[in-house]
Amino acid sequence: MSADNILELQHITKYYPGVIALNDVSLEIKRGEVHALVGENGAGKSTLIKTCSGAISPSEGTIIVNGKQFERMTPIISRENGIGVIYQEFDLVGDLSVAENIFLGRAIRKGIVIDRAAMVNESKKVLDALNIEIDPNVLVKTLSVGYQQMVEIAKAVSQNAQLLIMDEPSAPLTKQEVQSLYDIVDTLKANGVSIIYISHRLEEIFRLADRVTILRDGQYVKTVNAEDTDEDELISFMVGRKLTEIYPKRSSECVKNEIMFEADHVSGNGDTDISFKIHRGEVVGLGGLVGAGRTEFAELMFGMNKKTSGRFLFNGREVSPKNPREAIEIGIGLVPEDRKQKGVLLGMSIKNNINMPIYQRISKGAVINKKKEQSIAEKYRKEITIKTPSIEQLSKNLSGGNQQKVVLAKWLAADTELLIFDEPTRGIDVGAKHEIYSLINTLVEKGKSVLMISSEMSELIGMSDRIFVLAEGRISGELNKEEFDQEVIMRFASKSKVEG
Amino acid sequence: MKNISKAIKERAIYTFLILMVLFFAVASPNFLTAKNLINVAKQVSIFGVASVGMTFVILLGGIDLATGSIISFINIVCAYFMVNLGMNPILAVIIALLISTLCGFLNGVVIAEIGITPLIATFASQTILSGLAYILCNGRPISRFSEGFLKIGQGTIGAIPIPILIMVVCFIIGVFILNKSYFGRYFYALGGNMEAAELSGIPVKKITCLVYSLSGLFAGIAGIVMLSRANTGQPNAGLGYEFDVITCVALGGVSLSGGSGKMSNVIAGVLIIGVLSNGMVLMNVSSYMQLVIKGIILLLAVGSDCIQRKRLLIASKAG
Numbered sequence: 137m138s139a140d141n142i143l144e145l146q147h148i149t150k151y152y153p154g155v156i157a158l159n160d161v162s163l164e165i166k167r168g169e170v171h172a173l174v175g176e177n178g179a180g181k182s183t184l185i186k187t188c189s190g191a192i193s194p195s196e197g198t199i200i201v202n203g204k205q206f207e208r209m210t211p212i213i214s215r216e217n218g219i220g221v222i223y224q225e226f227d228l229v230g231d232l233s234v235a236e237n238i239f240l241g242r243a244i245r246k247g248i249v250i251d252r253a254a255m256v257n258e259s260k261k262v263l264d265a266l267n268i269e270i271d272p273n274v275l276v277k278t279l280s281v282g283y284q285q286m287v288e289i290a291k292a293v294s295q296n297a298q299l300l301i302m303d304e305p306s307a308p309l310t311k312q313e314v315q316s317l318y319d320i321v322d323t324l325k326a327n328g329v330s331i332i333y334i335s336h337r338l339e340e341i342f343r344l345a346d347r348v349t350i351l352r353d354g355q356y357v358k359t360v361n362a363e364d365t366d367e368d369e370l371i372s373f374m375v376g377r378k379l380t381e382i383y384p385k386r387s388s389e390c391v392k393n394e395i396m397f398e399a400d401h402v403s404g405n406g407d408t409d410i411s412f413k414i415h416r417g418e419v420v421g422l423g424g425l426v427g428a429g430r431t432e433f434a435e436l437m438f439g440m441n442k443k444t445s446g447r448f449l450f451n452g453r454e455v456s457p458k459n460p461r462e463a464i465e466i467g468i469g470l471v472p473e474d475r476k477q478k479g480v481l482l483g484m485s486i487k488n489n490i491n492m493p494i495y496q497r498i499s500k501g502a503v504i505n506k507k508k509e510q511s512i513a514e515k516y517r518k519e520i521t522i523k524t525p526s527i528e529q530l531s532k533n534l535s536g537g538n539q540q541k542v543v544l545a546k547w548l549a550a551d552t553e554l555l556i557f558d559e560p561t562r563g564i565d566v567g568a569k570h571e572i573y574s575l576i577n578t579l580v581e582k583g584k585s586v587l588m589i590s591s592e593m594s595e596l597i598g599m600s601d602r603i604f605v606l607a608e609g610r611i612s613g614e615l616n617k618e619e620f621d622q623e624v625i626m627r628f629a630s631k632s633k634v635e636g
Numbered sequence: 637m638k639n640i641s642k643a644i645k646e647r648a649i650y651t652f653l654i655l656m657v658l659f660f661a662v663a664s665p666n667f668l669t670a671k672n673l674i675n676v677a678k679q680v681s682i683f684g685v686a687s688v689g690m691t692f693v694i695l696l697g698g699i700d701l702a703t704g705s706i707i708s709f710i711n712i713v714c715a716y717f718m719v720n721l722g723m724n725p726i727l728a729v730i731i732a733l734l735i736s737t738l739c740g741f742l743n744g745v746v747i748a749e750i751g752i753t754p755l756i757a758t759f760a761s762q763t764i765l766s767g768l769a770y771i772l773c774n775g776r777p778i779s780r781f782s783e784g785f786l787k788i789g790q791g792t793i794g795a796i797p798i799p800i801l802i803m804v805v806c807f808i809i810g811v812f813i814l815n816k817s818y819f820g821r822y823f824y825a826l827g828g829n830m831e832a833a834e835l836s837g838i839p840v841k842k843i844t845c846l847v848y849s850l851s852g853l854f855a856g857i858a859g860i861v862m863l864s865r866a867n868t869g870q871p872n873a874g875l876g877y878e879f880d881v882i883t884c885v886a887l888g889g890v891s892l893s894g895g896s897g898k899m900s901n902v903i904a905g906v907l908i909i910g911v912l913s914n915g916m917v918l919m920n921v922s923s924y925m926q927l928v929i930k931g932i933i934l935l936l937a938v939g940s941d942c943i944q945r946k947r948l949l950i951a952s953k954a955g
Contacts, residue, residue, distance in 0.1 A: 438835075440835075459834070459839075460834055460835050460836075460837055461837040461838070461839055464837040465837075470835060472835065477829070477831060477832065478831055478832050478835050479832065479835075480832065481825050481828050481829055481832050481833065481836070482828070482829065483824075483828040483829075483895050483896060484824060484825060484828060488821060488824075488825070489836075491821075492821070492825060492833075492836040492837070492838070493836050493837040495818035495821050495822070496818055498818075499817070499818045502813075502816075502817035502818060502819060503816050503817060504816060504817065504818050504821070546836065550837070
């Protein structure tokens, strides 16, 4: 190991059941450098930093910190060896003061009494060194997100962090706050602290980073000097892969010349001025980065949140669902991203799940028609091949792919016309993915329409008829089938307010 | 064989009940007589009735601490209507039940619309209703009801006391709602995962209001039966009843976090409490000791259920 390196990762591999999250990744971080880590969603960035922080153990490989060799880290070993992590979710206690947070778990004491004055003093020193102007006595919950992040950074620095890992630190910040963040990063660097900086915003990488490492599909692609590259080259490294042939073909005649759904200048739930149309039989893809406002828009469509302006039209008629129940009656179904929490009722049978939206319809008075209940569940079990010995099986005993099918069966039984899929294949193995894609094709062939939110570029391109890209709550681009291109989508997705 | 062991596991509470009956039958010669068994059923009829509503509430993942106060309040309201206002008993009972349903409904509204946690919301209404009961009767008992009204709590049809029949009818209604009606499916769905239930199109707020209304209604019925049986309206008649009722439901294996449980097992829970109290009295166990034993039985029953659940969880993870 070179003495210049604060951290070396050698041949790190991480298996999860059925998935390789990291495949033989090696990386060197020099002392005092800002090292950017980029890649698409699912490229393995989070897994890699969790390996460094000790949140997970690598299946294979070696971690070398300051010349000391480790098979795996634990959060404590990691901290003791000078690694600090600033996650997107802060580890702060809102009802404690800034000083108390900085010294959380290591309070300065006089005997058994906490020495408040000393803690405030020490905190002040740390904050001053970083040029952060916060009164150490105020409660953390009264601070803005930007300042809370600074407290997190100060906390890590006070623990003598020599390597600070920042996971998309600028994502929750306002423009001014981002400027302060840049200043802090510069100060840290001047003090000899190394930084691993993860970001989707390419322009800030060129502002801050000395070197950039690109990951793709869990594999190391390349490390380049920031000054020797440009945005175009980085994007092509990030997405540079061929579409695999897992997307079943469907007839181009599916799309009818009839508009089923239209959003007309809709704002609300963090989104601004969204307009698009979905034709009957069309699969419209909604691309963008995590946090771009895609799920939020689905929530507006499905009545989970109120739009503040604009209109929705469904089959030409203006609709404004106030809750999911009304959205379902209109003919909209949602297959949510968080299947286990929001999609299926884990403790109930497949039969119950499929019939849930239509129980009132299949009841006479209050009494359920059990024959219908049975036959409807059987029908969809066969139609979309839910693999189960019996429809009485509890949903929690099914695989992810089969749970997803149960959610889908529910909306087919309810006869919804427009299905919103939010990350339809996340956490589903490749074989089941293919089945889900085939089912989507079957749906549009039958004249239903699909809005598909996906962070997987190839899925978006492989399945959609048209793609809209969202960035920061606005539509940043629209692409027709012949214009589909990963780099173009990536560019639209990482468009920031400054450019747009 | 697997099915049998599964059935035994699911009905462990009945095994427990039978063992208890056998124990008291051996320990006390007066226990296993028709007269005494009818006595047991009669004693549990009041919280048996109220436990139907409480089962719905707990299935939903909620709790209803107002049950005892609703019993007291309806006790006084119905007595006041009949004695002070000279109202026809049938009319008085109907209006009293409407009022009790309304009390439950208001609990539901506060919980569903404002979002106060059930524990606090129903505790507040417990206090309010208890106060109202005292105000209405000036703190004095109300008595002297018509012969007809007293039949509800004291009469018999054939050899069977009417309160038992009322309890049986209430349990049948409970079983019907949970097993045959679509509302029952909604209760389980809501208690299992409110968010997923709402996203499946279940009107969460309406169902919450409905469930607390039903809890109020069944508490009201319990209050009427109690009034008739005691032949006097007391403003503290239902004091602390909610805890007996919650105990029955918990003994019946209804998960306090909501989403799972069976009405038929709650019936066993109700009977266990009845058998236990009755048997201990027959054996001359002091009333202080009875409290200790009841507490221990509750811990044992619910504790074994928790252990069972953990085992299942571990088994499902391993598999």
